[in-house]
Amino acid sequence: MTNQQFDRQPVTQYLSVADGKIAYDIQGSGPLVLLIPGMGDLRAAYRFLTPTLVKAGYMVASVDLRGHGDSDASFASYGDVETAADITSLLHKLGAPAVIVGNSMGAGAAVIVAAEKPDLVNGLVLVGPFVRQPASSTAFTRLFLRILMARPWAAAVWTAYLPKLYAGTRPTDFADYLDTVIAAIKRPGHARAFSLTTRTDHVRAGESLAAVTSPTLVVMGDADPDFPDPQGEADWISRALGGTTVMIDDAGHYPQSQQPDRTSAAIVRFLSTLRTHA
Numbered sequence: 001m002t003n004q005q006f007d008r009q010p011v012t013q014y015l016s017v018a019d020g021k022i023a024y025d026i027q028g029s030g031p032l033v034l035l036i037p038g039m040g041d042l043r044a045a046y047r048f049l050t051p052t053l054v055k056a057g058y059m060v061a062s063v064d065l066r067g068h069g070d071s072d073a074s075f076a077s078y079g080d081v082e083t084a085a086d087i088t089s090l091l092h093k094l095g096a097p098a099v100i101v102g103n104s105m106g107a108g109a110a111v112i113v114a115a116e117k118p119d120l121v122n123g124l125v126l127v128g129p130f131v132r133q134p135a136s137s138t139a140f141t142r143l144f145l146r147i148l149m150a151r152p153w154a155a156a157v158w159t160a161y162l163p164k165l166y167a168g169t170r171p172t173d174f175a176d177y178l179d180t181v182i183a184a185i186k187r188p189g190h191a192r193a194f195s196l197t198t199r200t201d202h203v204r205a206g207e208s209l210a211a212v213t214s215p216t217l218v219v220m221g222d223a224d225p226d227f228p229d230p231q232g233e234a235d236w237i238s239r240a241l242g243g244t245t246v247m248i249d250d251a252g253h254y255p256q257s258q259q260p261d262r263t264s265a266a267i268v269r270f271l272s273t274l275r276t277h278a
Helices: 049-055 080-094 105-116 136-148 154-165 174-185 190-197 203-211 230-241 260-277
Strands: 013-017 020-027 032-036 059-063 098-103 121-127 216-221 244-248
Touching (some): 032 080, 230 244
Parallel strands (some): 032 059, 121 216
16 A cells, blocks of 8 residues: 555545534445544544455445544534444444444444444444543553643644554554644644543443443554553453454554554454354
């Protein structure tokens, strides 16, 4: 994949919800897979995974979080619960249940949807997932980051901090992609929306775990700096959800772009088991 390939997206579509519009696009045909990025990221975070899923026979919908990318930044609130509501609305519009792939905060939102709207969820793939309140040391780090993310320096701080989340191998197009992410934050109103998004918590997601019945795959980079013990966190989530864990070597918080071949292969294998079972 060339450095510019993530810019060549299909036509952007919009979902109208209260207070604004959510941007998404659709590629391919077949069973639906919905891709949800994490805080401060774009739907292009799945630029390597999407073509693999399309080639494997899936319809892939990729969405920008509210206040991120091509979505509006006019919302009054942001976070796990709000993202879960947007996912639910989009799945109703698309008229089909989906396997939801959620990265970071997007994983927490996916868990909420699976617990509260199980008829809309055929399975979960949780990548670098925040699905419960972090341990105290990690919570302090995120609180400190939240303070730093206040306007007007949110873009500058994210420029410095985001590369740290790519511990291990970085994508070949990382410099160009980082520029694209920061440019999106600098759009009118988006720095404020991003700052408000950093205030989210994962309490609702943690409370939802016990109600989830969807088949689940947990994908974690072995060097993910957001967790003191990435393997331990992944295994805990898998046990809580009756799922399975795949650890990706030499990857941080974004294994779908840091180690796309191994991560995509693991996700396609999981999806194939769901199709076989169905």
